[in-house]
Amino acid sequence: MNKLETSIGALKLKNPVMTASGTFGYGEEYSKFIDLNRLGAVVVKGISLNPMEGNPVPRIYETPSGMLNAIGLQNVGLKVFIEEKLPFLRRFDTKVIVNILGNTVEEYVELARHLEEAAVDAIELNVSCPNVKKGGIAFGTDLSAMGGLVEQVRAATRIPIITKLSPNAGNIAEFARVAENAGSDAVSLINTLLGLAIDPQTRRPRLANITGGLSGPAIRPIAVRMVWEVFRKVKIPIIGMGGIMDSDNAIEFILAGATAVAVGTANFVQPDACERIVDGLECYVDENGLHSIREIVGGMII
Amino acid sequence: MSRSFEAVVTENREVAVNHFRLTLAPDQEVTLPAPGQFYMLGITGGTDPLLKRPFSLFRLGKNGAINILYRVKGKATQIMTGLQPGSVLNLLGPLGNGFPNVEGKRPIIVAGGLGVAPLTALAESLRFDSPRIFVGARYAGDVLATDILSSIDSDISISTDDGSMGIQGVVTDAVNEYLASAGTSAQDHVIYGCGPRGMLRALAGLSDRYGIEGYVSLEEYMACGVGACLGCVTKTAGGYRRVCKEGPVFRIGEVIL
Ligand SMILES: Cc1cc2nc3c(=O)[nH]c(=O)nc-3n(C[C@H](O)[C@H](O)[C@H](O)COP(=O)(O)OP(=O)(O)OC[C@H]3O[C@@H](n4cnc5c(N)ncnc54)[C@H](O)[C@@H]3O)c2cc1C
Ligand SMILES: Cc1cc2nc3c(=O)[nH]c(=O)nc-3n(C[C@H](O)[C@H](O)[C@H](O)COP(=O)(O)O)c2cc1C
Ligand code: FES
Numbered sequence: 001m002n003k004l005e006t007s008i009g010a011l012k013l014k015n016p017v018m019t020a021s022g023t024f025g026y027g028e029e030y031s032k033f034i035d036l037n038r039l040g041a042v043v044v045k046g047i048s049l050n051p052m053e054g055n056p057v058p059r060i061y062e063t064p065s066g067m068l069n070a071i072g073l074q075n076v077g078l079k080v081f082i083e084e085k086l087p088f089l090r091r092f093d094t095k096v097i098v099n100i101l102g103n104t105v106e107e108y109v110e111l112a113r114h115l116e117e118a119a120v121d122a123i124e125l126n127v128s129c130p131n132v133k134k135g136g137i138a139f140g141t142d143l144s145a146m147g148g149l150v151e152q153v154r155a156a157t158r159i160p161i162i163t164k165l166s167p168n169a170g171n172i173a174e175f176a177r178v179a180e181n182a183g184s185d186a187v188s189l190i191n192t193l194l195g196l197a198i199d200p201q202t203r204r205p206r207l208a209n210i211t212g213g214l215s216g217p218a219i220r221p222i223a224v225r226m227v228w229e230v231f232r233k234v235k236i237p238i239i240g241m242g243g244i245m246d247s248d249n250a251i252e253f254i255l256a257g258a259t260a261v262a263v264g265t266a267n268f269v270q271p272d273a274c275e276r277i278v279d280g281l282e283c284y285v286d287e288n289g290l291h292s293i294r295e296i297v298g299g300m301i302i
Numbered sequence: 303m304s305r306s307f308e309a310v311v312t313e314n315r316e317v318a319v320n321h322f323r324l325t326l327a328p329d330q331e332v333t334l335p336a337p338g339q340f341y342m343l344g345i346t347g348g349t350d351p352l353l354k355r356p357f358s359l360f361r362l363g364k365n366g367a368i369n370i371l372y373r374v375k376g377k378a379t380q381i382m383t384g385l386q387p388g389s390v391l392n393l394l395g396p397l398g399n400g401f402p403n404v405e406g407k408r409p410i411i412v413a414g415g416l417g418v419a420p421l422t423a424l425a426e427s428l429r430f431d432s433p434r435i436f437v438g439a440r441y442a443g444d445v446l447a448t449d450i451l452s453s454i455d456s457d458i459s460i461s462t463d464d465g466s467m468g469i470q471g472v473v474t475d476a477v478n479e480y481l482a483s484a485g486t487s488a489q490d491h492v493i494y495g496c497g498p499r500g501m502l503r504a505l506a507g508l509s510d511r512y513g514i515e516g517y518v519s520l521e522e523y524m525a526c527g528v529g530a531c532l533g534c535v536t537k538t539a540g541g542y543r544r545v546c547k548e549g550p551v552f553r554i555g556e557v558i559l
Pocket of ligand 1: 354357370378416419420520523550
């Protein structure tokens with residue numbers, strides 16, 4: 001039996017390791033460096049109905065043990081994604097989860113319908129991107145707007161829905177509960193934390209967008225704490241992320257209550273980070289005499 | 303094919319104030335890089351600095367050795383100055399698209415400051431096409447790699463802002479003078495440039511004025527180096543393009559400088 005097997009609602013994963021949206025392109029970019037067949041799932045860059053241009057540069061800036069980004073959701077749009085990007089990913093034995101974003105409920109619903117038709121394995125509702133003015137975050141910071149969105153998408157599709165939560169919106173566990181009640185199959189957290197860096201010489205912000213989202217090891221303790229808070233409030237599975245660099249970090253999230261984990265910034269540092277984490281988890285279950293990784297979900301000993 | 307590999311430092315030598323030449327011996331057979339391609343260098347393996355740093359191929363050494371010319375800028379390059387022979391670094395590459403070969407044209411190579419790094423590799427690979435080389439810098443101490451460039455059988459001219467070496471003035475003025483004196487044969491040239499944006503803009507102006515094809519290599523902040531994060535884009539006539547993937551070399555006219 002595969003000891004790493006797990007599931008997010010109806011979605012069966014061969015292991016709990018997935019890529020974090022926006023850090024792994026459309027899968028193709030990293031396929032030279034990593035065997036995509038070894039991943040539990042690939043979560044692709046956020047997709048909107050129409051292509052988006054994104055923000056001006058500089059879009060990224062490194063900070064201590066982390067990085068700020070304000071990409072602005074540049075993406076190829078739904079049509080090109082389905083026609084040109086999805087067929088490549090389909091060649092691999094891994095689940096494909098599509099992160100989606102829109103300006104209105106109708107846009108999310110339309111995206112979900114088309115992606116179900118295209119037979120993707122699940123969708124992740126991005127309601128938490130801090131880097132665009134319209135959409136996304138507008139739903140992620142308002143409990144009832146988010147609840148309404150999840151309900152409408154739920155009514156429109158049967159494929160699993162994951163709601164991606166913002167750490168910038170107040171009580172994250174409240175948002176998780178609203179997503180659960182509205183019919184979300186799972187929640188993923190955390191998206192990036194809103195940050196700002198200024199150049200002391202020029203007195204200008206380091207990013208053209210002024211603020212950006214902080215990711216990487218710097219945010220890990222906050223992310224682990226949030227996963228633990230959400231775990232105590234909801235019954236649906238949690239996908240934990242934020243600064244996971246190795247399998248020990250992944251275990252930390254699982255102990256706090258995550259059923260699966262996503263790896264983001266670490267891909268930039270080590271292109272085969274996800275594969276190493278799968279290897280590390282295999283060792284961990286063996287060394288600890290576990291029959292299944294699921295035995296330790298939420299297993300922090302207090 | 304580009305890949306992730308480890309390389310051993312065999313030399314790390316200060317060649318001018320704040321400038322070093324780093325030689326790396328890959329631990330396995332790796333794809334030969336083309337001039338204009340670059341590597342992402344993992345400096346510490348720790349989390350600060352976290353991201354790999356992009357560096358151009360400066361020269362290809364014996365047995366596939368990778369030479370890099372770097373300037374001390376901030377955290378990572380400061381740490382790099384302390385690398386000793388035997389240190390092991392993690393590399394990703396070769397990445398991006400190099401300078402294209404244009405048959406039957408005489409290359410004009412225009413380097414501003416550290417732009418000389420990728421252009422040295424190019425000049426060496428074009429040594430039999432009698433390249434015309436122009437090097438620009440702020441002052442004499444910033445003129446790099448002329449030892450290598452002058453060993454290539456070609457005409458080389460140096461410009462400095464303060465006149466402390468070569469001609470006083472900006473390098474693109476020297477290029478302009480050369481093209482003007484070439485008359486109708488100006489069009490038998492192809493321009494390759496790397497340096498500050500202002501210099502590249504001036505080069506694009508010359509390419510336009512004399513009707514000459516040209517290519518420039520760009521820099522942007524990078525996180526992944528492989529096209530995944532969309533951090534490193536630059537504006538082109540067709541919208542944003544990734545410097546690490548569609549670049550770093552772009553055709554003049556295609557890219558908005
Ligand atoms: C394709 C490409 C090729 C390059 N080739 C060379 C080379 O051959 N020799 C050389 O000395 N330098 C080269 N650079 C610039 C080099 O990558 C930066 O100087 C270096 O990353 C600075 O790192 P740091 O930590 O010392 O500086 P810091 O200023 O502390 O770095 C902070 C952040 O800014 C980024 N950054 C700073 N300056 C630049 C820059 N000019 N371009 C891109 N990112 C930057 C760093 O990568 C880092 O993420 C190249 C850049 C690119 C994009
Ligand atoms: C460059 C970059 C782009 C991102 N793009 C998206 C995106 O399109 N949609 C999304 O939901 N999250 C996006 N994120 C957030 C990540 O998916 C993840 O939630 C966050 O980076 C925390 O994980 P990490 O610390 O492992 O990177 C992006 C993050 C980075 C660094
Ligand atoms: S550095 Fe990530 S896309 Fe170019």
